[in-house]
Amino acid sequence: xxxxxxxxxxxxxxxxxxxxxxxxxxxxxxxxxxxxxxxxxxxxxxxxxxxxxxxxxxxxxxxxxxxxxxxxxxxxxxxxxxxxxxxxxxxxxxxxxxxxxxxxxxxxxxxxxxxxxxxxxxxxxxxxxxxxxxxxxxxxxxxxxxxxxxxxxxxxxxxxxxxxxxxxxxxxxxxxxxxxxxxxxxxxxxxxxxxxxxxxxxxxxxxxxxxxxxxxxxxxxxxxxxxxxxxxxxxxxxxxxxxxxxxxxxxxxxxxxxxxxxxxxxxxxxxxxxxxxxxxxxxxxxxxxxxxxxxxxxxxxxxxxxxxxxxxxxxxxxxxxxxxxxxxxxxxxxxxxxxxxxxxxxxxxxxxxxxxxxxxxxxxxxxxxxxxxxxxxxxxxxxxxxxxxxxxxxxxxxxxxxxxxxxxxxxxxxxxxxxxxxxxxxxxxxxxxxxxxxxxxxxxxxxxx
Numbered sequence: 353x354x355x356x357x358x359x360x361x362x363x364x365x366x367x368x369x370x371x372x373x374x375x376x377x378x379x380x381x382x383x384x385x386x387x388x389x390x391x392x393x394x395x396x397x398x399x400x401x402x403x404x405x406x407x408x409x410x411x412x413x414x415x416x417x418x419x420x421x422x423x424x425x426x427x428x429x430x431x432x433x434x435x436x437x438x439x440x441x442x443x444x445x446x447x448x449x450x451x452x453x454x455x456x457x458x459x460x461x462x463x464x465x466x467x468x469x470x471x472x473x474x475x476x477x478x479x480x481x482x483x484x485x486x487x488x489x490x491x492x493x494x495x496x497x498x499x500x501x502x503x504x505x506x507x508x509x510x511x512x513x514x515x516x517x518x519x520x521x522x523x524x525x526x527x528x529x530x531x532x533x534x535x536x537x538x539x540x541x542x543x544x545x546x547x548x549x550x551x552x553x554x555x556x557x558x559x560x561x562x563x564x565x566x567x568x569x570x571x572x573x574x575x576x577x578x579x580x581x582x583x584x585x586x587x588x589x590x591x592x593x594x595x596x597x598x599x600x601x602x603x604x605x606x607x608x609x610x611x612x613x614x615x616x617x618x619x620x621x622x623x624x625x626x627x628x629x630x631x632x633x634x635x636x637x638x639x640x641x642x643x644x645x646x647x648x649x650x651x652x653x654x655x656x657x658x659x660x661x662x663x664x665x666x667x668x669x670x671x672x673x674x675x676x677x678x679x680x681x682x683x684x685x686x687x688x689x690x691x692x693x694x695x696x697x698x699x700x701x702x703x704x705x706x707x708x709x710x711x712x713x714x715x716x717x718x719x720x721x722x723x724x725x726x727x728x729x730x731x732x733x734x735x736x737x738x739x740x741x742x743x744x745x746x747x748x749x750x751x752x753x754x755x756x757x758x759x760x761x762x763x764x765x766x767x768x769x770x771x772x773x774x775x776x777x778x779x780x781x782x783x784x785x786x787x788x789x790x791x792x793x794x795x796x797x798x799x800x801x
Contacts, residue, residue: 362386363424363512368772370515371582371780373748375524376407376476376505379583380749381779382512385502389429389437392501394485395422395509397443397450398469398476401566402718404586405729406525407506408447409537414510415453419464421509424516425502426463439464440485441506446471472711473568474626474662478503483630483703491699492632493657498699507585520766520782521582530563530588530726531556536733540580541784543741543799547576549587552735559592563600567721568663572600579742579796582779588726596721599673607678608643614672615640621665621676624710627658631701634658636665636676643679656683657694667721668712741784743797745770750777755797761789769797 361369368383376396395418399407411418422439429437439461441454445468458464467485469475479490481503488499496503504512511521523542529535532553540549546562562573565586573587580587590597621636628634636659638652646652659680666675687693718727745752753770763769763783770781783799791798 363428366515367512370520372511372515373582373779375507389433390497390500390502392438392486393425394481394503395441395506396503397506400473400476404527404566406527406585410525411450412453415457417510417513418506419457421513440467442467442481444469444471471714473714489630489701492696493694522782522784527586528553529730530590532589535730538733538735543579543743543784544738546578548738555589557591560589561597563588563590581747604682607675611640611674612644620669624664624669629704629707632658639676639679654695656680740800743781748779753781755792757789
């Protein structure tokens with residue numbers, strides 16, 4: 353029998369009804385991850401992406417809520433599985449205030465321990481955390497439950513605790529920074545236009561771009577009227593001609609041409625690849641060889657499925673600033689279009705001997721990216737709620753949510769506006785402000801205050 357929350361619902365049901373998704377990654381619906389018990393639940397407090405500080409603040413200010421969410425899962429898994437379940441809170445060793453708050457919140461519960469992490473990138477990767485917490489390696493192309501572990505971002509755990517009280521997801525903590533006069537950590541309603549945030553941040557430069565979610569795995573937002581989502585943890589104003597911006601905007605054709613001309617076959621990209629260091633059959637240096645010479649190396653092409661696109665190969669390892677990652681991304685797209693699935697699924701892997709020595713130091717990484725002047729923790733602040741929000745229906749992995757309101761409907765903050773199609777994978781969407789539904793499209797619901 354599943355353990356119940358204060359609302360009498362299981363954590364999975366509460367998370368489903370509240371629209372909780374993975375706030376630190378791809379946005380996988382949390383209720384699906386909670387369906388099958390495992391023996392280890394990992395709270396991911398690494399926040400390894402440079403420039404981001406929202407999770408660090410959340411662990412300090414809402415440690416009790418994070419631990420409450422973790423305990424709900426442990427209780428539920430133990431109730432259904434009939435055996436003890438271990439909770440591990442993975443947090444960087446240098447986050448002393450966060451560690452103290454979490455230790456205090458977890459005190460007295462012998463199931464929960466803290467796992468100090470080095471300040472390296474990508475320590476927040478769920479494969480990295482699973483190995484550090486359990487000593488087990490996730491199979492190629494697999495997910496942590498295949499190794500008996502479940503990884504949830506600390507923000508997601510906080511939202512699960514809120515869901516247990518009947519509170520749906522209507523916003524998230526974001527880091528706002530870059531070349532601005534008013535950087536801050538703030539809680540932002542889902543669907544807020546980026547332009548509204550930029551106006552409050554007050555850019556110091558006229559020609560700029562908007563970087564979403566950090567410099568390693570983030571992206572450049574092409575439309576300033578794009579809206580925030582449940583997975584958007586950061587927004588940064590960067591000068592248009594900043595070297596890192598220019599690197600991020602380099603087209604695939606340029607990457608291919610430079611790779612053909614400049615690759616030294618040094619294999620540094622493979623030596624530092626986090627997946628390769630866990631024994632996965634991923635060798636980034638070979639992908640350049642494939643586009644240059646050996647186009648029949650099908651194993652290397654299909655190994656694209658194993659790439660997590662962390663950016664270590666191109667933004668840290670390569671002395672020629674080439675990007676196997678971008679090439680892998682293009683190959684993955686082609687494989688998907690051709691209906692070719694991942695054939696790599698080896699288990700029982702062994703980590704490389706040199707793995708402990710090849711984490712990427714975050715301070716040196718930030719310096720290499722040319723972003724040291726922006727790597728500072730901003731103060732906590734507030735931004736006036738926007739006059740309208742544009743709620744995307746496809747914020748999670750799976751199919752888009754289906755609107756359950758109509759144009760002209762009056763809604764309160766927290767009201768359900770779009771539900772999961774029956775029998776499908778997805779996540780609910782709730783109103784993040786009070787107002788009137790002024791437009792519904794195939795992709796969005798617009799609410800005017």
